[in-house]
Amino acid sequence: MPNISKRGESVPMSPFRKLVPFADQAKANGKHVYHLNIGQPDIETPAYALEQVRKNQEKILAYSPAVGKLSYRQKLAAYYRSFGVALSPEHFIVTTGASEAIQFALLSCLDAGEEVIVPEPFYANYNGFAQIGDIRIKPITCHIEDGFALPRIEAFEALVGPKTRGIFITNPNNPTGSFYSKEKLLALGELAVKHDLFLFVDEVYREFCYDGQDFFSALRLRGAENNVVVIDSISKRYSACGARIGAMVTQNEAVLEAATRYAKLRLSPPGLAQVLAEATLDMESAYMAEVKAEYDRRRQVVYQRLQAMPGVTSYLPGGAFYCFAKFPVDCSERFCRWLLEEFDYRGATVMLSPGAGFYATPGLGKDEVRMAYVLNGTDLEAAMDCLEKGLEEYCSPRVAAIPGVRPNNS
Amino acid sequence: MPNISKRGESVPMSPFRKLVPFADQAKANGKHVYHLNIGQPDIETPAYALEQVRKNQEKILAYSPAVGKLSYRQKLAAYYRSFGVALSPEHFIVTTGASEAIQFALLSCLDAGEEVIVPEPFYANYNGFAQIGDIRIKPITCHIEDGFALPRIEAFEALVGPKTRGIFITNPNNPTGSFYSKEKLLALGELAVKHDLFLFVDEVYREFCYDGQDFFSALRLRGAENNVVVIDSISKRYSACGARIGAMVTQNEAVLEAATRYAKLRLSPPGLAQVLAEATLDMESAYMAEVKAEYDRRRQVVYQRLQAMPGVTSYLPGGAFYCFAKFPVDCSERFCRWLLEEFDYRGATVMLSPGAGFYATPGLGKDEVRMAYVLNGTDLEAAMDCLEKGLEEYCSPRVAAIPGVRPNNS
Secondary structure (H helix, E strand, C coil): CCCCCHHHHCCCCCCCHHHHHHHHHHHHCCCEEEECCCCCCCCCCCHHHHHHHHHCCCCCCCCCCCCCCHHHHHHHHHHHHCCCCCCCHHHEEEECHHHHHHHHHHHHHCCCCCEEEEEECCCCHHHHHHHHCCCEEEEEECCHHHCCCCCCHHHHHHHCCCCEEEEEEECCCCCCCCCCCHHHHHHHHHHHHHCCCEEEEECCCCCCECCCCCCCCHHHCCCCCCCEEEEEECCCCCCCCCCCCEEEEECCHHHHHHHHHHHHHCCCCCHHHHHHHHHHCCCCCHHHHHHHHHHHHHHHHHHHHHHCCCCCECCCCCECCEEEEECCCCCHHHHHHHHHHCCCECCEEEECEEHHHHCCCCCCCCCEEEEECCCCHHHHHHHHHHHHHHHHHHCCHHHHCCCCCCCCCC | CCCCCHHHHCCCCCCCHHHHHHHHHHHHCCCEEEECCCCCCCCCCCHHHHHHHHHCCCCCCCCCCCCCCHHHHHHHHHHHHCCCCCCCHHHEEEECHHHHHHHHHHHHHCCCCCEEEEEECCCCHHHHHHHHCCCEEEEEECCHHHCCCCCCHHHHHHHCCCCEEEEEEECCCCCCCCCCCHHHHHHHHHHHHHCCCEEEEECCCCCCECCCCCCCCHHHCCCCCCCEEEEEECCCCCCCCCCCCEEEEECCHHHHHHHHHHHHHCCCCCHHHHHHHHHHCCCCCHHHHHHHHHHHHHHHHHHHHHHCCCCCECCCCCECCEEEEECCCCCHHHHHHHHHHCCCECCEEEECEEHHHHCCCCCCCCCEEEEECCCCHHHHHHHHHHHHHHHHHHCCHHHHCCCCCCCCCC
């Protein structure tokens, strides 16, 4: 029998994948599982956009242009103008989700063995995309104590070596919910220009910035036009994760050319989903305002509930719909598994993502978890009830005495 | 300004891409261009399947499972039974077109620097997918004189070296239309088992086999269950190129596991298109019989018209909807460009794909072209009229005398 490839054996997996079998088992046992572990919102996809798919009268689902339909790219350019970015349709390459945009960006800009600096914790799938391109991720550590604010620019600069080709950030951040200000972006842009680095910015959560903070797109950085490559997606913005429509956006002509070649290789992005995506840009903005207000309410719930839990460290996230929390346990993965296997509160439990998998530096995040507040108010409160009761029980002397379960660093 | 990657600069392109600007210019000049250069059929996508998309009542377009919806994979398994392949839904990984299935297969099975043997001429985008994985293509040359029949098995075996990990064939073949019999498959399967090679078979044209020939899927090869990896797609079968739904199919558990990891990395295949794909498998088989008969008629047209052209070598292709032809010119690319730039017949011309780009061995295919018979009878006849008149004019002494235009090897 032929052996599979070494890389195929070692594709890095999402941190919560290991726990899926335990969640499945819990459900099989009749337990209700509140999923705060994945970024799959319960918000409805805009009805107007779904309606346009139903009205689509194409008789042949032909290849669309490799870079996406011109009509959609024109509307994307108009949408980008709404947040201060002046671009033409040629600057957009429509992709199969943000996932493909990340791959096009990395492959177009970095060769095998080259490095990209990524603040950790980070979206764990970056590891896999880097592996496909044989690219090294150089982590720069952020800390829960200051809400995972970006480190000082000098700390980034200290990591720049001869093989460093870029900095990759997610703003607002998944998994931390951290929001990066205009000033931070300006500093990063300056650094990128100074060292001829690409500045990759995953902006798929740009619509979800709270507390009146203004989102500042990296595409507005003057003088860094050739450095900035933005990753986009309709998945979170319009709760259309299954559509698989994203975009790679840049003003760097050479990057556009290379990414276009990769795009042509796979022929075209999904066609039906482009009908949906285009329709989202014909909609009134009321949908987005409502969705944002809803996430903001959920954010407050998560924050306030965590603040009230003894020994838990967290913060008020500035954007996206994620939050990290530090628990008084020595292994959050074990705790997350225990929640699924051993615990229930009124017949239910909660699924979280262990924090360690979002770090590249070994040993970090072991007492942390990521939560995605993708459930409605009632379910979210119930999920937080489960977490509260779970932590209480897990940290009680009775549970702590079970061999193998050691909640504290004792 | 940061430089892009070397690989980004050198992504291999489809052979006809270079000519697209000339076709665009011809159209801008008011010339009608008959496209025989790409595999985009003019056949309608099944109305029944499109109707199911319109009836889809999902309110949230959520991620589907990374490997595709179970209901779709169940129907795929049933469809595969219709041509003698007994598999379970677990053996299918639904992908974003055949393109993604090729990538999953190559990355899962081959490491950087390893080799795969591919009969040439071959689907040119294999070059690009190999480049992403830093995989080497070892070509084995087929010849127009015998309709691009596969070389003897000894010729394959002679190419197997220490880094050879697989053989990659397309059956029926794009770009040649060649059909590979059960006997050929048996021999290849045996060779794969003998040398522990993967046998990748792109079967996206399996429905289009003519002259009463029975398609024999590589998945039926007894004893080679762990060697065979099949690539599939609904693009050609149901004229749904823009949907972007394919599949990777294998019984090798380790390959399935690795490909599943790659699948999870990009979260899920397109959702709306899976509704369409699933519907195609609920349909009556009348659609396919009609489509096949239509392609068969076109095949006869192309064959007969080519036979009647002086100095042209061709053959009756056994499958798919492609054909190669050898022309009495010394550079088919120049001829194809001339057809677009200099020639018209009754205000129209024809676009073909120069043959050289389908070969990996330098120098081969320079007097050959690929034609896709994706136009209806009337248009196809008109396209062949253009070709006939074009060849006549191009090979006439008057044209041959223009500097730079040398139709013959004189």
